[in-house]
Amino acid sequence: MELKLTHAFRQAAGLGIIAGMRTFSAPAVISHVYSRHPERSLKKSPFQFIQTIGTSKVFKVLAAGELVGDKLPFAPKRTNAGGLIGRFAAGALCGATVYKADNKKPIIGGLIGGTAAIASAFGCMFLRIGLGKKTGIPDPVIGAIEDVIVISAATALAKDL
Template sequence: MTSSNLFWGALALGAVTGMRSMLAPTMVSRALAARDDMDNVDEPARTLASRRAQQLLLPMAAAELLGDKMPFAPDRTIVPSMMFRALSGGVTAAALASARREPVWLPALIGASAALIASEIGLKLRKPYQKKALTNAALGLTEDCVALTLGSAGIRQALER
């Protein structure tokens, strides 16, 4: 039976993905790679824990963290972005479930749904300040801190038995 800890972790990391699409997969990739119980885990945990995934995800997350504060950053709720965020949130949550050797579909659905909802909320909170560069950047940095804190807590929660 899948535990509620995994569901809360999937929800938290899905929300992080809604704020920063590459941050949650990067954090989970690094967390899984650091574990010593990753032998014989299924996909997608195996892929996210791989060295190659870490090499790809970290620069992508860093670029997103920087690019989000730029005035030319695209709207996070355009259809391609929302599709990618849902996919990213779902895969991230599924990786946590597979690392625990538990069914992946419900956590994936929770992660994808949370990503979509958090994207909408984040946009509504920041959009009024987009034209004020300094305020927008400050809000973006605050959102980064919230995402990092929430992501760390979500990983701890999901991987706890």
């Protein structure tokens, strides 16, 4: 039996992974793309707000703030309850939106995106801690490398939406 991953599945999972690394980067990507290239299937749906320029600007400001805030010594752990809830919500929102845009069931996309965000949050946390211990590279530097990965992955996903 061959497992075929649909385009919407790859998008939902990819955006969820990004949300697990940086909560607001994934919503910033989809709101940017859909505000400039609206999808008919999102009109008159709960996801219509994603397609506005205002929403796009808000998510971009939040994403930029998160890139800076992540490096501060008092930044909370991404695996704290609040952080996980936010990451799950961002991944779920993005996954549900791309599934709805593809005329698929948003609940499935939401579960995929949210689950990917939680897995990514823990995976990237352990990777970041391990790299710091193994290499001695300061955490803010590893965080900046993670930012480059997030921005690169987000750019690639945006081109594929």
